[in-house]
Amino acid sequence: MPPRHRAMRFVAWAIWVVIAAAPAQAQEPPAIPGGGTTADHSKFPALKGPFSSGPEVTQACLSCHTEAGDQVMHTLHWSWDYTHPETGQKLGKANVINSFCGNVGSNEARCTSCHAGYGWTDVREPPPADPTRVDCLACHDRSGQYAKQDDLAGHPPLDPVRAGAKTITGADAKPVDLAKAAQSVGEPGRENCGNCHFYGGGGDNVKHGDLSSALVRPDLATDVHMSPEGGNFTCQTCHVTEDHRVAGSRYDVEAKDIVDAHLLGQPRDTATCESCHGNRPHAATPAGMKLNDHTDRVACQTCHIPSFARGGVATKTLWDWSTAGKLKDGKPFSEDGFTQSDGQHLHTYLSTKGNFEWAENVVPFYGWFNGTVEYTTADTVFDPSLPVEINRLEGSASDPDARIWPFKQMIGRQAFDTERNVLLHSQVYGPQTDTAFWTNFDWSKALQVAADYMGTGYSGKFDFVDTRMYWPITHMVAPADDALKCGACHRPQGRMAGITGLYIPGTGLPPGGILGLAILAMAVAGVAGHGLLRLLGRKDKGNHHG
Amino acid sequence: MAERKVLVYTRFNRLWHWSQATSILILLFTGLRIMGLHGVLTFGTAVTIHSIVAVALMLLWVFTAFWLMTTGAWRQFAPRRAGLWQVARFYAWGVFRGEDHPYRKVLRRRHNPLQALAYLALKVLLFPAVFLSGIAYLGYTFWDHLDPSGWAIWAVANIHILAAFAIAAFVVAHVYLLTIGHGFREHVKPMVTGFEDIDLTPEQEAYLAAEEPGRLKA
Numbered sequence: 145m146p147p148r149h150r151a152m153r154f155v156a157w158a159i160w161v162v163i164a165a166a167p168a169q170a171q172e173p174p175a176i177p178g179g180g181t182t183a184d185h186s187k188f189p190a191l192k193g194p195f196s197s198g199p200e201v202t203q204a205c206l207s208c209h210t211e212a213g214d215q216v217m218h219t220l221h222w223s224w225d226y227t228h229p230e231t232g233q234k235l236g237k238a239n240v241i242n243s244f245c246g247n248v249g250s251n252e253a254r255c256t257s258c259h260a261g262y263g264w265t266d267v268r269e270p271p272p273a274d275p276t277r278v279d280c281l282a283c284h285d286r287s288g289q290y291a292k293q294d295d296l297a298g299h300p301p302l303d304p305v306r307a308g309a310k311t312i313t314g315a316d317a318k319p320v321d322l323a324k325a326a327q328s329v330g331e332p333g334r335e336n337c338g339n340c341h342f343y344g345g346g347g348d349n350v351k352h353g354d355l356s357s358a359l360v361r362p363d364l365a366t367d368v369h370m371s372p373e374g375g376n377f378t379c380q381t382c383h384v385t386e387d388h389r390v391a392g393s394r395y396d397v398e399a400k401d402i403v404d405a406h407l408l409g410q411p412r413d414t415a416t417c418e419s420c421h422g423n424r425p426h427a428a429t430p431a432g433m434k435l436n437d438h439t440d441r442v443a444c445q446t447c448h449i450p451s452f453a454r455g456g457v458a459t460k461t462l463w464d465w466s467t468a469g470k471l472k473d474g475k476p477f478s479e480d481g482f483t484q485s486d487g488q489h490l491h492t493y494l495s496t497k498g499n500f501e502w503a504e505n506v507v508p509f510y511g512w513f514n515g516t517v518e519y520t521t522a523d524t525v526f527d528p529s530l531p532v533e534i535n536r537l538e539g540s541a542s543d544p545d546a547r548i549w550p551f552k553q554m555i556g557r558q559a560f561d562t563e564r565n566v567l568l569h570s571q572v573y574g575p576q577t578d579t580a581f582w583t584n585f586d587w588s589k590a591l592q593v594a595a596d597y598m599g600t601g602y603s604g605k606f607d608f609v610d611t612r613m614y615w616p617i618t619h620m621v622a623p624a625d626d627a628l629k630c631g632a633c634h635r636p637q638g639r640m641a642g643i644t645g646l647y648i649p650g651t652g653l654p655p656g657g658i659l660g661l662a663i664l665a666m667a668v669a670g671v672a673g674h675g676l677l678r679l680l681g682r683k684d685k686g687n688h689h690g
Numbered sequence: 691m692a693e694r695k696v697l698v699y700t701r702f703n704r705l706w707h708w709s710q711a712t713s714i715l716i717l718l719f720t721g722l723r724i725m726g727l728h729g730v731l732t733f734g735t736a737v738t739i740h741s742i743v744a745v746a747l748m749l750l751w752v753f754t755a756f757w758l759m760t761t762g763a764w765r766q767f768a769p770r771r772a773g774l775w776q777v778a779r780f781y782a783w784g785v786f787r788g789e790d791h792p793y794r795k796v797l798r799r800r801h802n803p804l805q806a807l808a809y810l811a812l813k814v815l816l817f818p819a820v821f822l823s824g825i826a827y828l829g830y831t832f833w834d835h836l837d838p839s840g841w842a843i844w845a846v847a848n849i850h851i852l853a854a855f856a857i858a859a860f861v862v863a864h865v866y867l868l869t870i871g872h873g874f875r876e877h878v879k880p881m882v883t884g885f886e887d888i889d890l891t892p893e894q895e896a897y898l899a900a901e902e903p904g905r906l907k908a
Contacts (some may be wrong), residue, residue, distance in 0.1 A: 187838060430741045431734055437831040542839055630733040647844040650726045650733055656848030657725055660855025667859035671866035674781075678870070681786035 186327040198262045199276040199301055206275055211266040213275025221260040222271055222278065224248070226395055230516045234396050238267040240519055243463060243556030244345035245533050247522075247569045248401070250597040251580075253297045254573035257312050258340040262298045268598070278330070283336050287328035295319050295573075297375045313343050313357075334370060335360050337379040346497075349457040353506060353552035354619040358455025366455035368623045370634040383415045390414040397616055399443065399515035399539070400547050417444040417621075441646065443513075445618050445626040451505045451588025452552060452617045458484045458502040462556040466500035466608035478584070496572070496582040498557075508550030508617050510643060514539035517614075523601050525565050526609075532560075532567070534613040541645025547641055551615055557612035559591055562572045565601030569594035622648040692895060695907035696888040698800045698901075699881055702836075703763070706754050707881055713747040718858050725851065740775045744824055751821070766800060774803040791871050794889050808860070816857050823850035 158540045172247045176584060178184060185191055190204040206213050216222050226236035237255075241247045248255040248267050256264045260279050264271040264355050271277065277297055277534050281290045291311040293301040301309055301317035309317035342348060342357050348357030362371045369375040369382070384391045392415035401416035426432035437446075455457040471477070476495030482502040483489055516538040534556070539546030570587075571594040574580030581590035589607065595602035633640040634650030647654070653661070699707070709906070716739065721729055723736035731739070758764040776792040781804070784792070793802035801809065826846045828834075836842055868877040880886040885907055898906050 306800070430738045434737060437834075440831075440834060544835070544838055630737065634724075634726075634733045646840055647847055649724055649847065653725060653727075654844070654848050654851065656850075656852040657855070660852045660858075663852075664855050664859050664862070666861045671862055674785075675866065675869070677786045681788060 145177045150277050156286055179421075181330070185329050188327075191323065191326040193326065195322035195326065197302070198279055198322070199274075199513070201322050202262075202276045202278055204326060205280045205329075206662035212280070212388065213278045216260060216278045216385075217271075217273075217275065219260075219389050219391070220393075221388075224259070224267065225270070226393075228395055228516075230396065231518050233519055233521065235519055235521075238603065239521065240520060241534070241558075241567045242345075242462075243330065243554050243558060243611050244351055245572060246465075246558065247594070247598075249569060250571040250594045251573040254295050254416070256297045257294045258344075259298045265297050272510055281322075281325050283332045284329040284337070285336065286327045286330040286333065287321070287325045288335070289318070290320050290322075290325040291315070291317065295575075296381055303418070311339075313339055314347060315602065332378065332380060334378055338674050341379075347460075349453060350460045352615050352619075353459035353461075354449065354452040354615075354617045356455065356459070358457045358459035358486060359619065365626065367620050369621055370619075375624075382419075393617060395517055397515035397517070399513050399514070399549060400545050402439075417448075443547045445616075445621070446508075446510065446548055446550050447551055447632075448621050448624075449508070449619075450544075450622055450626060450628050451507055452550075452620055452630075453504045454620050454622075456486050456504070458482065458504045459506065459552065460500055460554070460657065461503045461506065461552075462499070462501035462555040463497070464499040464608075465559060466498060466557045467493070468496060468581070469587065470495055471585065495585065501555075506552065507639070509614070510548055510639060511537050511538040511614070512541060512546045512551055512645075513537045513549040513551075513616070514543050515547040520611075521569060522567055522569060522598065524567070526560075528560060528562070528565055528609045529613050531610040532558075533613050537614055541643075548640070548646075550690050552615040552617055553615040554614060554615065557608045558611050559587065559606050561601075561603050561604045562607045564601065566600075567609075568602065568606060569598045569600065571597065661674050691889045691891060693887050694890050695885040695897060696797065696890065696898065697884045697905040697907075698795075698886045698888060699798070699884040700883070702757055704881060704884055706750065706757075709750055710747065710754075713743050713750070714857060714861065717747070718745045718854065718861075721851075721854055727811075744821075744828070746824075748821055751817070765798065767813065769807050769810055770803060772803065773809070777802045777804040785870060795890050797884060797894050800886060800888070803837060808863075812857070812860055816853050816860065819849060819853035820857060823853065859881055 181651055188208075190207050195201050195204070200428070202213065220236065224237035225234070225239065225535060227234055230452055237248055243253070245255070252265050252267055256267065259271065260282055260561075261271050264279045277293070281300075282292060282298075286671050291300055291313070292298055293305075294310045294312050294314075294317075300322070301311065301322040302322075303319040305317050305319050311317050338355070338360055341352070342359065343350070344355070345351030347357075354666050358366055364371045364373045367374070371378040374383070380390065382392075398414050398416050401414060401418040401419045401423075402593075403416075404426055421444070424436040424443075425439075436510040467533055470493075478491050478495070479493035480489035481492030482500075484502070485504055490500075491497075492502070494500075517535040518538065519535050520526060520532055534554075537549075559570055560566060560570055568591050570581060571577070571590045572581045573577055576591075578584055579586075579589040579593040581587065584590070588604075591624050592602060592604070628639070631650075632638055634648060636650075636652055638651060640646075640648050640651065720731065720736040720740040720743070721733050723742060726731065758767075773793060780789060780792050791802075796803075799806070823846045827843070827850060830837075830843055830846075834843070868874050873875065895906075
């Protein structure tokens with residue numbers, strides 16, 4: 145092609161591009177701003193900063209959201225104090241003893257690092273009665289760089305960050321840009337809730353078993369609702385929130401939710417499967433109708449969460465405090481005896497905490513549950529010869545409000561008062577003290593100072609008692625194809641082997657079956673005997689009849 | 691009296707017998723699976739087949755009950771004492787000594803008295819026990835609130851299983867008895883072709899020849 149032609153072709157092409165592009169630009173409407181909200185928080189003068197502390201940010205938030213602080217201060221996220229409506233027990237994080245790190249009292253700056261506020265340093269008193277001490281950013285930061293340091297009673301790491309400091313997720317603490325966080329705020333994402341709730345008990349998935357960092361961006365097989373390939377739910381899609389009150393409770397669980405089928409999918413102040421799926425969610429096929437007949441006695445989770453700690457993050461299944469405190473050459477040491485599916489090694493012994501066991505893809509423990517749990521609190525007397533149930537599940541087959549639920553059963557061994565037969569508080573955290581266990585490895589000091597702090601009696605004599613704690617499994621719902629098949633339970637020694645008070649076909653022959661088999665056996669033996677006699681008779685008589 | 695081959699099992703009669711037989715075998719097989727006595731099929735598949743076949747069989751029984759009542763065929767099963775002792779004695783004694791079966795089939799009674807009594811027991815005791823308990827089981831969701839302890843469903847299940855095993859015992863005896871006399875093939879044949887050797891009175895023979903020639907084989 146001669147150069148002149150080539151130039152002409154280029155000009156023609158350029159003209160075509162301009163003509164083609166121009167009308168498209170003219171027709172394109174301007175983009176709608178705001179991305180689903182009416183406010184772009186980066187444009188607010190109040191949020192320009194600079195901020196030198198968390199409460200300063202909160203103060204700026206409250207200049208528009210005037211009631212938000214007060215609302216949060218009415219919630220369990222703030223109070224950590226809960227009086228059970230059925231049992232009257234005083235529960236909540238500030239009061240209970242669990243089988244993980246034990247108790248908050250006397251360990252505050254460490255434990256309250258996950259409090260939805262700033263600077264709660266004594267849980268014997270309510271959190272500071274000051275709305276600016278509410279931590280808005282923990283839930284609403286969308287910049288991804290906000291964090292809470294693990295030993296500052298809820299405050300974020302700010303410049304200069306102490307060397308070696310960690311955040312509540314165990315990551316290295318980096319200075320937080322508060323202005324950037326403040327300007328980023330939005331609806332909480334999975335990681336906002338997860339920064340505390342995925343790391344309960346001192347690490348990823350340690351406590352719940354069904355709440356781990358695997359749920360930040362889960363694949364479909366790990367959580368059909370939260371997976372971006374599935375429903376892409378955030379936590380509050382189910383944990384419906386009103387006035388900052390979040391639906392759902394582990395103390396008073398909605399174990400059986402009878403819903404009006406006409407109101408399915410409507411936002412309700414409850415976090416049950418049934419609020420969207422109803423009580424008869426399976427198709428009207430013969431198998432589906434049979435499955436629907438199960439829903440009054442079997443929780444959805446029992447079949448639809450075939451195992452927990454899925455998605456590659458293990459959960460702690462045993463914690464034996466009694467072996468804690470061993471030292472090598474006067475120094476604490478650790479053993480990493482468990483290898484997670486991603487190759488990560490997890491502690492199986494720490495001088496500070498004792499022995500652990502871990503597991504992935506765990507088959508749940510199943511039990512009757514009507515939603516009420518009764519705690520073994522610091523003043524509940526027990527029989528130390530039996531495992532102590534830290535939170536006893538209420539419900540049985542004869543309780544119409546109870547259903548069969550899946551649980552993580554946590555096996556523990558914890559300090560108790562051998563004279564009074566009650567659980568003991570312990571002070572484990574306190575780097576500056578000469579009493580805290582993690583610093584001094586002396587149980588008698590750690591137990592005495594905690595008892596004094598909490599104002600409970602202590603005989604001075606302690607030992608360790610076996611404990612069991614139950615965590616309802618309700619997250620990590622699997623795709624329908626992965627749900628348990630009938631035969632998982634309807635077989636001898638199946639998953640319902642520990643369930644009593646219920647007739648479960650296929651688990652063993654009932655009396656009618658044993659009697660029936662005997663009748664059938666007699667019939668077979670009868671005709672066999674009859675036939676034999678006929679055969680003998682025929683030989684004798686040589687008759688073709690008979 | 692002349693022995694003639696007479697159509698005594700009508701087409702519906704045979705359809706009823708064989709579909710019932712098939713259904714019962716399927717129900718026994720899947721029922722045993724549900725109880726965990728064998729592992730062919732998954733539990734869910736066994737339950738699905740069991741439920742569908744059970745509903746189909748109950749539907750068949752509704753038609754059969756209607757047919758039995760409207761055609762008067764139910765009289766074949768009415769119990770009577772005449773000849774009962776002789777038949778019982780035959781099975782318990784005579785059969786071993788090569789005696790001939792004492793019962794001669796007549797047009798209005800194609801079953802021997804013991805047979806009729808056994809079928810009647812099956813129809814009024816075992817079948818109702820199994821299908822009433824089955825319906826109760828299948829519809830548990832509609833009355834489970836009346837059974838908070840779960841005792842009633844346990845009882846229903848046990849009745850169902852016990853009745854089912856009794857029916858299985860009947861099947862064993864039923865099939866075995868076909869081997870007595872002229873042999874298995876000869877006994878099964880009438881339920882296939884419909885024709886059975888029947889003692890006819892001259893009047894019956896004349897009537898059938900004139901009015902229902904299709905029921906007589908040359």
